[in-house]
Amino acid sequence: MSKTPEELLQIHYHPPKHDWMDPSIDFEARRGTWSYPGGVKSLEYLGLPNPREWSPTDEDWKLPPNWQEIVHRGFKDLLTKYRSLRIFMDCCVRCGACADKCHFFIGSGDPKNMPVLRAELLRSVYRKDFTTAGKILGRAAGGRALTIDVIKEWFYYFYQCTECRRCSVFCPYGIDTAEITMAARELLNLLGININWIVEPVANCQRTGNHLGIQPHTFKDNVEFLCEELEDITGIHVDPPINKKGAEILFIMPSADYFADPGIYTFMGYMLLFKYLGLDYTLSAYASEGGNFGLFLSRDTAKRLNYKMYAEAKRLGVKWILGGECGHMWRVVNQYMDTMNGPADFLEVPRSPVTGTVFENAASTKMVHICEFTADLIHHGKLKLDPSRNDWARVTYHDACNPARAMGLLEEPRYLLKHAVNHFYEMPENTIREQTFCCGAGAGLGNDENIDMRMRGGLPRANAVKYVHEQHRVNLLTCICAIDRAVLPTLMDFWVPGVRVSGIHELIGNALVIDGENERTTNLRGEPLHGEGEVSDDV
Amino acid sequence: MSLQTQLTPMLDDIRRRWIELIFATYPSDASGFLSREKDQFANPVGFAIRQATATLLDSVVTGRSEHTAEALDQIVRIRSVQDFTASAAVSFVFLLKQAITDVAGELVAKDARAWLELDERIDGLALEAFDVFMQCREQLFTIRLAEQDRWNASARLKRQRGLPVSPSGMHGTGRKEHPRR
Numbered sequence: 001m002s003k004t005p006e007e008l009l010q011i012h013y014h015p016p017k018h019d020w021m022d023p024s025i026d027f028e029a030r031r032g033t034w035s036y037p038g039g040v041k042s043l044e045y046l047g048l049p050n051p052r053e054w055s056p057t058d059e060d061w062k063l064p065p066n067w068q069e070i071v072h073r074g075f076k077d078l079l080t081k082y083r084s085l086r087i088f089m090d091c092c093v094r095c096g097a098c099a100d101k102c103h104f105f106i107g108s109g110d111p112k113n114m115p116v117l118r119a120e121l122l123r124s125v126y127r128k129d130f131t132t133a134g135k136i137l138g139r140a141a142g143g144r145a146l147t148i149d150v151i152k153e154w155f156y157y158f159y160q161c162t163e164c165r166r167c168s169v170f171c172p173y174g175i176d177t178a179e180i181t182m183a184a185r186e187l188l189n190l191l192g193i194n195i196n197w198i199v200e201p202v203a204n205c206q207r208t209g210n211h212l213g214i215q216p217h218t219f220k221d222n223v224e225f226l227c228e229e230l231e232d233i234t235g236i237h238v239d240p241p242i243n244k245k246g247a248e249i250l251f252i253m254p255s256a257d258y259f260a261d262p263g264i265y266t267f268m269g270y271m272l273l274f275k276y277l278g279l280d281y282t283l284s285a286y287a288s289e290g291g292n293f294g295l296f297l298s299r300d301t302a303k304r305l306n307y308k309m310y311a312e313a314k315r316l317g318v319k320w321i322l323g324g325e326c327g328h329m330w331r332v333v334n335q336y337m338d339t340m341n342g343p344a345d346f347l348e349v350p351r352s353p354v355t356g357t358v359f360e361n362a363a364s365t366k367m368v369h370i371c372e373f374t375a376d377l378i379h380h381g382k383l384k385l386d387p388s389r390n391d392w393a394r395v396t397y398h399d400a401c402n403p404a405r406a407m408g409l410l411e412e413p414r415y416l417l418k419h420a421v422n423h424f425y426e427m428p429e430n431t432i433r434e435q436t437f438c439c440g441a442g443a444g445l446g447n448d449e450n451i452d453m454r455m456r457g458g459l460p461r462a463n464a465v466k467y468v469h470e471q472h473r474v475n476l477l478t479c480i481c482a483i484d485r486a487v488l489p490t491l492m493d494f495w496v497p498g499v500r501v502s503g504i505h506e507l508i509g510n511a512l513v514i515d516g517e518n519e520r521t522t523n524l525r526g527e528p529l530h531g532e533g534e535v536s537d538d539v
Numbered sequence: 540m541s542l543q544t545q546l547t548p549m550l551d552d553i554r555r556r557w558i559e560l561i562f563a564t565y566p567s568d569a570s571g572f573l574s575r576e577k578d579q580f581a582n583p584v585g586f587a588i589r590q591a592t593a594t595l596l597d598s599v600v601t602g603r604s605e606h607t608a609e610a611l612d613q614i615v616r617i618r619s620v621q622d623f624t625a626s627a628a629v630s631f632v633f634l635l636k637q638a639i640t641d642v643a644g645e646l647v648a649k650d651a652r653a654w655l656e657l658d659e660r661i662d663g664l665a666l667e668a669f670d671v672f673m674q675c676r677e678q679l680f681t682i683r684l685a686e687q688d689r690w691n692a693s694a695r696l697k698r699q700r701g702l703p704v705s706p707s708g709m710h711g712t713g714r715k716e717h718p719r720r
Contacts, residue, residue, distance in 0.1 A: 030622070032620075032679075033622075099572075100572050100576060100581070100582075105569070105572075106581070106582065106583065106584065107583075107584070107617075107621075108621055108622065109565040109566060109569035109570075109572075109573065109584065109621065109622075110566065110569070110622060111566050111568035111569060114568070222693050225693060225696070225697060225702070226693065229696070256690075258693070259690075259691070259692065259693050260689060260690045260691065260692050260693075261689040261690075261692030261695075262689075262692075263692075264692055264693060264696075428580050430578065430580055430581060431580050448683045448686060448687070451679055451682075451683055452620045452679070455620040455679070456620050456621060459583055459584070459617065460580065460581075460583055463579075463580060463583035464580055467579075467580070486686075486689075486690060487686075489686070489689060490682050490683075490685070490686045493678075493682045493685065494616075494675075494678060494679070494682055495616070
């Protein structure tokens with residue numbers, strides 16, 4: 001029988017007070033906040049456990065009969081291998097400093113998105129299985145048994161963490177919550193529980209060298225096509241070497257830079273810069289991916305994909321590696337590469353062939369961030385830049401989580417912008433630099449089926465952009481991460497229409513004055529340039 | 540003296556009560572944060588609710604509606620992507636009725652005709668909120684499609700120039716293998 005209007009208005013505004021330890025996720029009702037599971041073909045290709053057709057909405061997730069034993073063994077293995085993980089499990093005093101720092105909690109209001117509680121989902125099982133108090137006292141000591149519902153909850157919430165580490169900035173013990181998420185995902189992976197937006201790119205990357213599965217001929221075709229577009233705009237002919245043995249530098253960028261909008265314009269910027277410098281470099285159709293989605297799946301897949309870049313550097317006989325505007329690639333290189341595959345002692349300590357600067361910070365990994373490289377060029381007066389060519393843009397800068405928090409790359413991007421544009425405005429202090437808010441779609445969560453969660457998680461970032469959009473008419477959000485370039489335009493469309501997204505080297509490419517170029521009438525996007533001081537409002 | 544005039548000195552209290560009721564639609568661990576944290580960047584949801592309720596309350600009491608759409612959008616856009624059903628997402632408008640009766644119940648009871656007018660305005664606001672909710676949900680689907688197009692920009696550009704396109708795509712092409720989705 002249908003309800004009367006009075007009955008319909010009887011809404012209970014208080015959520016039921018379940019004990020958080022007894023999870024129950026209604027996946028059907030929460031579409032838009034989780035990602036589709038990993039495809040059978042990709043799992044088989046990677047040799048990962050338990051490939052099968054399943055859906056989170058199924059009652060039966062088709063786990064192996066001894067799944068509890070598998071998780072227990074896997075957990076024990078992680079605790080033995082990583083002393084840090086054991087410390088993270090033991091030392092949290094639940095002070096709450098991290099609780100309100102997660103963009104997913106801020107945007108969703110879901111308490112299990114508080115980093116402390118998200119970690120507790122794993123920690124409670126750790127207590128029950130690996131501590132004496134927990135084994136004896138169970139719940140009274142904060143322990144809980146590993147049930148199927150706990151596994152389902154892990155899948156839901158550990159794929160709602162973008163491993164951005166903002167919470168870690170505020171933790172007095174320095175607990176790296178991203179590594180807790182990594183551990184949980186590693187355990188889920190042992191049961192064949194993962195998501196396709198991660199598994200498929202990893203399989204692609206292992207097969208073809210990049211996340212998109214682009215084969216060498218298509219890679220070459222795309223690169224050449226974009227260079228033709230670039231020539232149409234600038235009159236400068238660029239013919240980047242591919243797989244050139246004996247080149248001095250191997251340049252590795254995220255694949256979205258030669259494939260997706262707006263990354264392709266950043267790619268044009270790189271190409272112009274290298275042409276300008278007469279750099280002895282090569283691209284590689286195999287090391288055709290800077291990103292490492294393996295990081296979001298398991299330590300083993302992260303290691304495999306990272307190794308590929310160095311194997312290619314060795315094969316080509318280059319001296320060192322220059323890396324493009326990418327996010328998590330730099331966490332892997334800066335924080336894990338050395339113990340995974342390093343030291344890369346077959347390469348040389350990077351030295352800029354233009355300025356002679358030796359990049360001591362990359363002495364072990366032999367890999368330099370392009371923002372460091374270009375900032376050094378500008379510092380030595382090696383680039384002729386005309387920032388007025390970017391006067392169509394009123395610019396702000398989003399610190400990508402990993403370059404900012406995992407390698408401290410805070411000043412270089414700003415230094416580049418200050419030389420390449422005339423109108424630059426910072427977002428509020430508690431939303432940038434170390435405290436930067438995530439795009440809400442990192443760590444493999446940028447898929448479209450997860451759109452509601454992305455909009456929630458991206459709200460704090462978008463909210464700060466909205467502020468500078470309203471205060472200073474900012475119309476361009478710059479960033480140095482390929483995931484950002486892929487997902488921030490969508491975030492802006494929803495929360496701050498009128499703000500577009502670009503990489504920094506796109507703006508460098510616009511501003512770079514090169515001998516023999518056509519008079520620039522458009523930017524690299526083919527849009528008309530405006531005179532100095534003029535600002536287009538119709539973007 | 541009209542009910543509206545009599546309510547004027549109570550508006551701050553009414554708004555405070557309304558905000559409290561809206562915050563209570565979130566899980567209890569979150570409602571504390573929403574009300575405690577006043578920084579607009581650390582707490583965008585709480586800030587949006589605080590800011591928009593002022594405009595909305597003013598429009599209900601005065602009947603002026605210049606900024607109503609914007610203010611509704613400020614709250615509804617957020618709730619349209621949070622863990623709410625459609626009815627729960629727009630329910631915050633009806634909570635204003637409870638806030639008014641909680642704070643000014645006696646006044647309201649004395650003037651049924653004037654209350655009816657306010658009551659109708661609140662109902663109108665709720666209907667408008669539902670329109671905003673639908674616009675936000677539809678926009679989500681539109682931007683998902685636009686995103687796919689952007690993610691394969693080189694193919695799009697090649698097509699525009701009549702060039703052949705290789706069958707590659709940004710992540711997620713594997714979904715074809717999963718008809719159950």
